[in-house]
Amino acid sequence: MGKGVPGAAAAYDTPPTTARAVSPGDQPPALATPLVRIRGLHFARGSKCIFNGLDLDIRRGAVTAIMGPSGTGKTTLLKLISGQLRPQAGIVEVDGADVHRLSRRRLYALRTRMGMLFQSGALLGDLTVFDNVAFPLREHAHLPQSLLRRLVLMKLEAVGLRGAATLLPSQLSGGMARRVALARAVALDPMMVLYDEPFTGQDPISMGVLVTLVRHLNDAGSLTSIIVSHDVPETLSIADAVYVIAEGRVICHGTPAEVASAAGPRARQFLDGQPDGPVHFHYPAMPLADELLKLGDERAC
Amino acid sequence: MLTDALARLGRSGIGAIAGIGRAHLLLVAVLGGLPALVTRPRLLLAQIYNVGVLSVLIIAVSGLFVGMVLGLQGYYVLSQFGAEESLGVMVAASLARELGPVVTALLVAGRAGSALTAEIGLMKATEQLSALEMMAVDPIRRILTPRFLGGFLAMPLLAAMFSTLGVLGGWFVGVGLLGVDDGAFWSQMQAKLDFREDVLNGVIKSLVFGVVVTWIALFQGYDATPTSAGVSRATTRSVVHAALAVLGLDFILTALMFGE
DSSP states (O other): OOSSOOOSSOOOSSOOOSOOOSSTTTSOHHHHSOSEEEEEEEEEETTEEEEEEEEEEEOTTOEEEEEOSTTSSHHHHHHHHTTSSOOSEEEEEETTEEGGGSOHHHHHHHHTTEEEEOTTOOOOTTSOHHHHHHHHHHHHTOOOHHHHHHHHHHHHHHTTOGGGTTOOGGGSOHHHHHHHHHHHHTTTOOSEEEEESTTTTOOHHHHHHHHHHHHHHHHHTTOEEEEEEOOHHHHHHHOSEEEEEETTEEEEEEOHHHHHTOOOHHHHHHHHTOSSSSSOSSOSOSOHHHHHHHHHHHHHO | OHHHHHHHHHHHHHHHHHHHHHHHHHHHHHHHTHHHHTTOHHHHHHHHHHHTGGGHHHHHHHHHHHHHHHHHHHHHHHHTTTOGGGHHHHHHHHIIIIIHHHHHHHHHIIIIIHHHHHHHHHHHHTTHHHHHHHTTOOHIIIIIHHHHHHHHHHHHHHHHHHHHHHHHHHHIIIIIITOOOHHHHHHHHHHHOOIIIIIIHHHHHHHHHHHHHHHHHHHHHHTSOSSHHHHHHHHHHHHHHHHHHHHHHHHHHHHHHHOO
16 A cells, blocks of 8 residues: 555556655655555444455645545545544554544544534534634634634635624525534634535535635645545545545545546446446345245235 | 244343443543533533523423312312311422422423433434534533533422422412411421421432433433434433333332331
8 A cells, every 4th residue: 555645647446556656855754744544444334344454545735535435434434534433453543643542632632633524514503603613712722702703703704604603503504504614614723624525415506615615725724625525526626636435445546637537347337427337226135026926925825 | 933032132131231331331421521510600501591490381380280289189188087287288298208309300301301312312413412522522521411410400499399389289279269277287387397308308309300310311312313213212212211210219219218
């Protein structure tokens, strides 16, 4: 497994095996190391294997997309990176720290440097938009009220919702709720933001706004962004690097252009939205004729 | 067939024991958050309002009617022995010892307990608890501990209100409607009701019920399957388990407090 995020070679349909320089030469060594480094990750829910020796690197300062069909463990991967879940085996390092070996106190300290945008927004329902964005600042920053107010209004201005500061989450549309959640995720100026399906269920206007915001916030705030999504065109349009995962491993990775031209059948089925292929349309079952005849036999009895 | 049934029985038994274990671990974590609450009294006050103040109406009305029924039934029985002047002490003792703490706990389990379970369960289903975790805020200390302490403190206050209004209800029916002597009603109550034996034991009962009802409500919400059906089932379980626990504990506490 190589270090760094893929950048030059063509995308492939097998786990990455070679080291690939991401930002050649011009980065100091500390910045050249990946912000997130995953090696040999094994995770299962009951008897169902989600990850089977996953290797993956997230480059600092980049927007990295993790894509794949539904149920392949994309959200689970974010939870493993943020320490919400514990793997059965393997290492997840964030900024050099093994997330699953940290004490609770150190894990919380690390999380103050991470933001996460949940699929549902996950805004606190009894707080206004302003108070939701102010929440992490009040919990961790202990700022004077006047400074806190300015910071929150600036964050809301960045997502275009300063005018909605007094509204409750129940008064927001889905797209607005996600923008507020995004403002909250970057309230503490984190080093990394994790996006869980940020574009799902959005109308074209909201989607366009969110796509632009993710890229803009990443560049303006010198963040590292990890986007989990299965919205192919939108995600490829803003990503610097893309990983496609399926069946517990990386099946394809590279730049968006490389991934878009990937030749592997699994990657092609996902990227082209083909209903049948290596991922079958039908859930495993006995042949239809056998089942129908079996039903007939049972009724005859 | 038999082995399947035994396996199911074993699985449900293990599941129940594991649930009890998780509930106790949660209680320890909730109690661990109590010291931090000293610096954030607003969180506690908000929950005393949610559990206590918002339950006042149902407690007051229920207390009044229960007291009125006690007055009516007590009068019918006592008047057969010419002892209707003892109606005051009968009503007050029944309320302070038993009905005040028990019925208040049942009502709180139905109103505030179910609301707590649904609230926590929905926060889990909508990823609000995960969002708190990701903001480096412990959801148990931030969300559950204030609700636990709020329920614990509100319960005896609500029980006192229930009993007080119950006595007034009994007085209204006995003295106001049925003609029991006013002076005898209050003086017998004052003379026969023992503060330690009757009132204090009732307060202890309501404190115990406060812990149990709030603990069960919080655990059911926190342990709920994060779906609409899961939250619905957890809310039902919260009320049923709390009611059974209150009635069972009441028997044990009564035997300990008033047994020979």
